[in-house]
Amino acid sequence: MNPVLAALSAIGVIGGLLVAVEGSRPVPVDGRPVRGHPRWLAALLGENLPPDRRRRRQLALAVSVVMGLVLWLFTGWVLALVIAPIAVIGVPALLRPPASATDVAKLGAIEQWTRGMSGVLTVGSGIEHAVIASRGSTPDRIRPQVSTLVARLSARWPTEAALRAFADDLDDATGDLVAATLILGSHRRGPGLAAILDDLAATVADEVRIRRTIEADRAKPRTTARWVTIITLSALGLLVLNTSYMAPYSSVLGQLLLAVLLTAYVGCLLWMRRMTVGQPTPRFLPTATPR
Numbered sequence: 001m002n003p004v005l006a007a008l009s010a011i012g013v014i015g016g017l018l019v020a021v022e023g024s025r026p027v028p029v030d031g032r033p034v035r036g037h038p039r040w041l042a043a044l045l046g047e048n049l050p051p052d053r054r055r056r057r058q059l060a061l062a063v064s065v066v067m068g069l070v071l072w073l074f075t076g077w078v079l080a081l082v083i084a085p086i087a088v089i090g091v092p093a094l095l096r097p098p099a100s101a102t103d104v105a106k107l108g109a110i111e112q113w114t115r116g117m118s119g120v121l122t123v124g125s126g127i128e129h130a131v132i133a134s135r136g137s138t139p140d141r142i143r144p145q146v147s148t149l150v151a152r153l154s155a156r157w158p159t160e161a162a163l164r165a166f167a168d169d170l171d172d173a174t175g176d177l178v179a180a181t182l183i184l185g186s187h188r189r190g191p192g193l194a195a196i197l198d199d200l201a202a203t204v205a206d207e208v209r210i211r212r213t214i215e216a217d218r219a220k221p222r223t224t225a226r227w228v229t230i231i232t233l234s235a236l237g238l239l240v241l242n243t244s245y246m247a248p249y250s251s252v253l254g255q256l257l258l259a260v261l262l263t264a265y266v267g268c269l270l271w272m273r274r275m276t277v278g279q280p281t282p283r284f285l286p287t288a289t290p291r
Contacts, residue, residue, distance in 0.1 A: 057089070064088035075240060076250045079259055091233065094269050095226050097219070104211045107174055109139035111204040113146065114178050118197035127186050127193070128153050145169040159186040164285065173281035174204055180285060218276045225272045232265070 068084030071077060116137050120130040131149060138146040148169060152162040160183050167179035181200055185193035239246055248254045 060088050061085060071240070075243070075246065077255060077258075079255045083262065087233075090266070091229065094266075094273065095229060097222055103172070104208060104215060105141050106170070106172060107204060107208045107211060109141035110170070110172070110174055110178060111201050111208060112139050113142060114197050114204060115201035117182075118194045118201060121194035121197065127182055128159060142170065159183075167283075167285045168287055171283070173283050174207065176283050176285040178204075221272060222276050225269060229269060 064085040064087070065081075067088070068081040071080035071084060077083075113134060116134050117130050120133050121127070131146070131153060135143075135146055135150050145166060149162055149166040152165060153159065157165075163179045163183050163186070167176050170176075170179070178197075178200065181193075181196060185196070249258050
């Protein structure tokens, strides 16, 4: 095929796809809300991402379609029209480290805040005054949640209701433990709360240390899977250039076999990725009811 004609065909196909995607977006009528794109298409277009990342995702998708067309023209593989977008969008997601089931940074911040609360309570302050005084030294990771707690207490929320809402904001089992300890202390108002919080902070510090060790161990199979993926993709890229070796995959049966092999390979990568993702510890405080 003439290279100029191939380039014009690619531009036409990409333009048509972009018009079709944009045309599939519902238009509001009379101010009534309408549903957006289907969930799979919204995820592919990155509609749940920030604007800058969404633009990069859509640009990468357009480039991947061009790559698929070029690969199709070069190898005769119709499957390339599907492989290229999936590879451009999916491979970085597979190589990216998954979000940890336990936010170690949040645990460390809770430990520091709890220890600071223990120090303030030691000098004889009440729980409410101790929370307000702790806002200035709160770690950045949980500063918004503590600031919201201070605002609720300043607005005369009952202490227990404010602490339960604080636990919901933290959304963490360790945060539930700290909030429950403060709730019990707000009812009893005894002198031993500072010592209890200090012991609790030491327990959380031990948990942070254990969690960091666990995450370091989980990073090893992630690194192995990442390097295996990079080496495999590099080898496939070199094999594509060897047209005589890859000629059997140009047939219909070869395309089907290639699709099965690639699907099995991606399934193994997803399985390895899932093995390295832990489950978060369930919370035990019930969700606070609206005030």
